[in-house]
Amino acid sequence: MTPCENLLSVESLYKAFLGKKKGLSRARTPAIKAVNGVDLEVKRRETHALVGESGSGKTTLGKTAIRIYAPTGGTIVFDGRDITQLAGRGLKAFRREAQMMFQDPTSSLNPRKSVSATITLPLRIYGNISSRQRKVRVEELLATVGLPRPFQYRYPHSLSGGQKQRVGLARALATRPSLIVLDEPTSALDVSVQAKILSLLANLQQEHDLTYLYITHDLAIVRNIATTTSVMYLGRVVEQAETENLFSNPRHPYTKALLSAIPIISEEENRHKPAEVTLEGDIPSPSNMPVYCGFFSRCQEKMAECQQVDPALVQVENDHWVRCLRFAHRREEERMLYPFTTKGQRS
Amino acid sequence: MSQHILEIKHLQVWFHTIDGVAQVIQRVELVIEPHQAVGLVGETGCGKSVTAKAILGSLPVPPAEIKRGEVIFCNQDLLSLRVKQRKQLLKQSMSYIPQDPMTSLNPVFTIGQQMVDLIKWHKCANIGLGGLLGLRGWTKNKPARKTALQLLDYVNIPAPEKIVDSYPIELSGGMRQRVLIAMALVGDAQFLIADEPTTALDVTIQKGILNLLEERIEERGIAILYITHNLGVARRLCARICVMYAGNVVETGPTLELLEDPAHPYTIGLINSVPKLTKESYVGIEGTLPDYLRPPSGCRFHPRCRYAEEICRNTPPSLREVGEHRFVSCHMIESFR
């Protein structure tokens, strides 16, 4: 089968965490709908950014997309194969093709295991190569992520934040995956170290034809490394577009608020920022989700009907989708022009 | 004497650890004018929080040791005052906003109880037995509670009546930070130290808090020392920025000038490492942070500096004026600017 254009495509994906059990009775506290119907397409060798604030479900989406969590609804297609219901051996076989790099450098490495033991684990499970070859592979991986050879004998407590993230990256590369989900890899690092990790990630993408699903809340990074960007709010994609397009012409009020809130350094960056928007209030809690548009309580451009209708994701431009009633009227016109491409109701 | 509200002269702080003596703060010079917002910017481990603690006097003395230096505040050197005197002075004119809203409020008392204690304490020396026991009735006492409600409203908290009787765990991060700001504004302090108050918050909520801080500071004419690792936040709030690296103030100057045309090699490297919306290429800084147990001799940036010469390796530089209110601590400044 010819390798289809999308490495990973996700359709109306749901993931809810059951609330705590109340005593012996069956009743539970309301389920937390972390991912609430998401459609996503990640093309090969692309960096697709998932942007959103805490509680937007971006990390859960990342983990569910590569089956670290089992989804409660929707379908996931990886490289043409449906991996939604995979389990046991099938799931284990799939695992080598998609890996994840975590946010917190200290907690993603077992403090009691040496660097080489951490990297060898995936090799032992998938590599079926002799231990001597494994040692060579470990040294090779350390070199790829820019760490000197003797680092393999060191323990996590003697490494800096940046060095720990490089070990995490080496571990992710061990099984030669085609997709890596990066969960805010640099947010715990200092700016100077972050720059080096980001350039390392960029080089590795070229050398190993890697596809990245880059999860972050830092739009400045997204602007520099992502080809496509999806903005998430309360478990849903509220806007998705080519990164250039999103920054030059943001449509959804939340995206505009996010863009205007980024602290900038140089004067000319101001030109890339939309008009001043300040949000009040807090994100509604994911356990009792409003039935209408989640952003209603904080939206500056809210209209009356925003409180009745739950907006669907609508195509406003080639490869630019928005989930907002302001653009809903487009849907009627669209029905005439492109009857089958409204994302929400894929036939 | 001088009209500065706070002046730090050649502060040096060492820490005695098991592995040896960590010379964390080598030389910090800092001047803050009344009604002025100064940003103290630096990466993790550069000593900015230690400087703040030295001013507030909350440095744990057994491991820490203030080798030399003076912190002149309201014409008195805080370091030489006795604890009682310093507390009295701080009580009237200085206050503090902590970094992590999640752990900075006492979990087992309501917001009202904590604020009323603070308000009562600011007015009179002792808060009486009732306060000590935290009797529920006591917190209902009218004047202090009314001031607490006013303050909560002053920091734009919706429905202060509900918040006053709720416990910290019931509030979101942004809300807790606003409570902490309200607490910092209890006494009419002229000087405020904020230690990265918005780092733990989301970008949109951070913007709200920064707007609030900006308005209240201008209204009350408070001078603020704003500590952060994010240059963008410093630009948004502060008129002047001091850049710190490895226990030294390497450069100070008006915000816009410093960001547009940085002088010190480290500041240049720092600004170049930040990914910008204009998609300019970002390149980090070579090498890693120095180890305080065996700090590099002379200028502590010399191992990572392109312009390092022999002089940089032996003698530590001192702040030199290179423009209007612009100071840089670097020997080779003339050669590459």
Place this chain on the structure above:
Amino acid sequence: MFGLFILKRLSYMIFTLIGISILIFVLTRVLPGDPARLALGPEASEEQVQDLRHALRLDRPLPVQYVWFLQNLAHGKLGKSLVTHRDVAKDILQRFPATLELVLVSLGLAVIIGVPLGIVSALHKDRVVDYVARSVAFTGISFPRFWIGIMLQLAVAYRLGLLPVTGRMGGLPPPHVTGLFLLDSLIALDFTAFGDAAIHLILPAITLSLSPLAQITRMVRANMVEQIHKDYVTVNRTIGMPETLLVYKYMLKNAFNATLTTVGLMLGWMLGNAFLVEQVFSWPGIARYGINSVLRNDFNAIVAVTLVVGLGYLVINFVVDLLYRVLDPRISLEK
């Protein structure tokens, strides 16, 4: 919210109680050693033993025995003691106040001395006071209760003759109201009886309270020290809050919650360890009664004592949990 919590805990307690009864029931019935033979002693004839076995329904299959046992339990009949041939329930009712009094006084002693000692040693960490407090704590824990009891008896009671060696009352016990002699004598305003009961109580109470005293001191110290590192302490101190307010109101309340669980545990622990102290001081409590029943394999009594002590344990844990919820809002408000 509270109703639900209480309901949940009660169902949990009943469930555990049943668990205990099964455990003890199995222990006494299934394990080797024929209870009837042991009770009647070696010289009893074979058919005498068989009659007893039949009377106690030991010959029936196990589940039937257990059901029969539960029925009796429901009616409060705990069966006859093979030794005293009196109804076990009466024995226990008569002896329980003695143990209760000993345990309560010892706990009072431990808390009154332990809590302040813990606070002081936490505040002056690693200074003389701290070392003294910690060494007192360590010795307290390490003393074998029975041995320290004997030593006290030997030194104070026997050699110096200051205090009575054993027993609970010299003269006549006060009129029976609650069974707690101290209380009863106070109610009857009979101060000589009160004095008499008190001096009898001193040595056993000290012996029993030594280890809980040490545990409470350590726990209070550990909790207070933990509080010192918390952010809110440094923040309040930086804002300039006076030390006394900070320590005695803010830190103490945090530390107190955790100490409460220790006090609860100690109360339960004491119930168990009263066995040794009552044996040494021949204190007429259920613990001593329990030991004799175990030694003579009077299995009805064993089951009864274990159930009573187990129930006491569960009630204490339940009360501690309830208090913990009241004091610490975080748990009940957890969304």
Place this chain on the structure above:
Amino acid sequence: MNTTSGQSTQYKSGFQRAIYRFSRSPLSIIGLVIILVISVVAIFAPFIAPYPKDAISAVHFGNSFQPPSLAHLFGTDEVGRDVLSRVIFGSRLSLKVGLVVVAISVLVGVPLGLVAAYVGGAWEVVIMRMTDVFLSIPPLVLALAVAAVFKPNLTNSMLAISFTWWPWYVRLAYGEALSIKEEDFVEVCESVGASKSHIMFKEILPNMASTLLVKVTLDIGYAILMGASLGFLGVGAQPPTPAWGTMVSLGRVHLSRAWWLATFPGLAIFLTVLGSNLFGDGLRDLLDVEMER
């Protein structure tokens, strides 16, 4: 702090740092010394004891009830045996009780706690409820009941104590595993496809090793204490075997006439438990600090 330009600071390795900090707290050193002394005494008992034969069966009615003297440092008992020798041999028994009880409890309790915390579901409910049942009976009562049913001897008393001791380790392992399994590296192993047993025993267990070590050190002392209590109540090792608990109980009968019979074995118990307590506590402060780093 990481290395500077080139010359790497000579860092005391974790172990050296631990030794340095340990040596700074006097209480822990005393604890270590006591434990070492008692272990040496236990191992070389036959050579150290002045009258090795007295420890088992020898009887000299001639010099019974001799007060402590140069010949008999701890005096002699009712049948003339040297109390010091019996106490020295008694240390063997006690250490055996302590080590066996703790070993059984760790081997039974820790895996159950791990499974309950990591696998969860039905396992968790069954294991934890059973633990609650065992722990809601005061340990001494349960041990007493178990020991009394069997023929009273040392092995049975050890089994009785272990029977009541393993639930503490289930609870300890359960609590630790619950917090460790939240760490990212556990999720990484799951995402890489490591087996459940690998994660439990090779990822989670090593991280709770230090807390376990502290509890083991403390528990050896407490297990000895429990063993002595059972001995005192008459269900432990029977005479003439030199068990400390039994010696105290027998000594109590002649207390007024020969105070030394009960005093010295009791002192030995006290010292052992004190040693393990001090050393355990020193270990805990040490490991907590190491955790903070």
